[in-house]
Each structure stands twice: as structure tokens, then as C-alpha cells.
Amino acid sequence: MAVSSRIEDYMETIFALEVSGKEATVTDLSNALGVAKATVVAAVRRLVAASMVTHERYGALRLTETGRERALHIYRRHEHLTFLFQDILGFERERAMAMACAMEHEMDEKAEARILGFVDYLVRARRDGREWVQDLLSVMGDERKLPRPLSMMPKGEKGVVSRVTADGPLRLRLFEMGFVPGTVVARRGEAPLGDPLTVDVRGAEVALRRIEAASVWICACPE
Incomplete structure (x- = not known):
């Protein structure tokens, strides 16, 4: 069964809760994603049907091994893009996270690898004090200098x-x-x-x- 980008958001949220040491519940997902509990329940049913999540009635939600592997890829892309938008490009965290969420589902492995390589190179160059990095960031921050x-x-x-x-x-x-x-x-x-x-x-x-x-x-x- 195909899993939509919106359903992937549920998987990513469950994974993020697991990383923080918490067990995900329907209430947690409802609060984190800003949707009604009935909407969460419907999404969880789809995830269970796709063998991405297990869910005991009124119990915690747990990713299967397949679900956890897929969620890890989404989570990694989200964190990576958030870092790019916030730490490199200087957007406010909420805005950076929103843009990361919009992009993460459209990226394939090749696109992710290219952006990851670019960001890593830029970070190392900035750490080494390369002058062109500050010039680049200055251009990106000044609308008058943009083409x-x-x-x-x-x-x-x-x-x-x-x-x-x-x-x-x-x-x-x-x-x-x-x-x-x-x-x-x-x-x-x-x-x-x-x-x-x-x-x-x-x-x-x-x-x-x-x-x-x-x-x-x-x-x-x-x-």
C-alpha cells in the first residue's frame, strides 16, 4: 500500500518521539500535528495496513522495522533541511522547519546526497574561515544582489x-x-x-x- 507524504509525517513524528525516549500515542500525534484524534486514528489504520506501525487498542504506537527504516530517512532529511534553512541561511526555526517539511517528501536519495554534500562542504569552509563563504551568505541575504x-x-x-x-x-x-x-x-x-x-x-x-x-x-x- 502506498504511503502518502502526509502519512509519512505521522511516521516521522512517531520516530521523533521514540528518539526523545517517549512512547507515541494517538493523543501525542494529535497534539504534535495539530489534527483531530479521529484523523490520527484513520492515519494509524493506514500505517498498520501498510505494516509500518503496530498499535494495540488504547496502547502506544510502535514503528515496525520497515516503518522505522523509512521514518529514519524522512527524519534525517527533515533535520538536515532544517539545519540548512536555520543554521546556514538564517531563517527562524519555525519557518525553517515548515520549509523542510514541505521539501522532505519530494526528495529522492540522489537529491538528498547532493544537498547533504553541499551543506557539509559549506559548513567546513565556514569553519575554516574561508572568505568566500561570508560573501556568499551576504549575497543570499541582500535582495538587491540577487539576479x-x-x-x-x-x-x-x-x-x-x-x-x-x-x-x-x-x-x-x-x-x-x-x-x-x-x-x-x-x-x-x-x-x-x-x-x-x-x-x-x-x-x-x-x-x-x-x-x-x-x-x-x-x-x-x-x-
Whole structure:
């Protein structure tokens, strides 16, 4: 029987209670997940049917070996993502946990391994005092330094092409027009009809439709 992401939340909560040295009950799950006891009972029935949990009437809930192994993977992803969002990116704990909960069920082992490797490398670099780490965290914390589509750049502002997301002929045409990563561009205004944007790039003035300009991502010019 397939187990949904919501049902996995019950397994993770049972596991977290076990880790803390407690026995999970219907009341505990109801309180922890903010749902009615009747909803918990229905979920527990599904877990019992899937051989993930054992439950004696009015007794504690216990994960089976299969259930505990699966719950461990979910719990590990949750803790890992919470660490990333809270300790690395600086979000408040409740917000970090909410984002971790939203992501953990969509990750496969390959995605988890890549993110785990990235976070571990970042933590070691920060511990070793690498200057680029603070620069990276500074950029992530300053909305003005984040890339944005050219169509969102205010008139009169300059920026540096970060990337071009278009594919096929449009991508090639944008490159030929000079929108190559690292190039400084300046937003001038709009054509008389309102839709095309006029942009200075490599000493020439070019016009782009807004849909085309949305494919060119710009970062702020270095100070």
C-alpha cells in the first residue's frame, strides 16, 4: 500500500518521539500535528495496513522495522533541511522547519546526497574561515544582489548579465545581440508602443520584447 507524504509525517513524528525516549500515542500525534484524534486514528489504520506501525487498542504506537527504516530517512532529511534553512541561511526555526517539511517528501536519495554534500562542504569552509563563504551568505541575504530578469530592471539602472535561460534560436539570438554572461547592460526605456524594452549593450542600443527580456537574468554591478 502506498504511503502518502502526509502519512509519512505521522511516521516521522512517531520516530521523533521514540528518539526523545517517549512512547507515541494517538493523543501525542494529535497534539504534535495539530489534527483531530479521529484523523490520527484513520492515519494509524493506514500505517498498520501498510505494516509500518503496530498499535494495540488504547496502547502506544510502535514503528515496525520497515516503518522505522523509512521514518529514519524522512527524519534525517527533515533535520538536515532544517539545519540548512536555520543554521546556514538564517531563517527562524519555525519557518525553517515548515520549509523542510514541505521539501522532505519530494526528495529522492540522489537529491538528498547532493544537498547533504553541499551543506557539509559549506559548513567546513565556514569553519575554516574561508572568505568566500561570508560573501556568499551576504549575497543570499541582500535582495538587491540577487539576479532578476532584465524585464524587472528599473529604467536607468545598470547590471551584469548573469545567465540566459532561453533555449534554441532565442538563446542564440540573445548571445549574438551581446547578452553574454559578464556583460554590463543598462536599461534605457520602452519603445513608443510600450512593449519593447530598449537596452544599451556593448555600446549599441537594442530593443527586446518583454518576453525575451525575461530570459536574460541580471545581477547588480559590483560596487
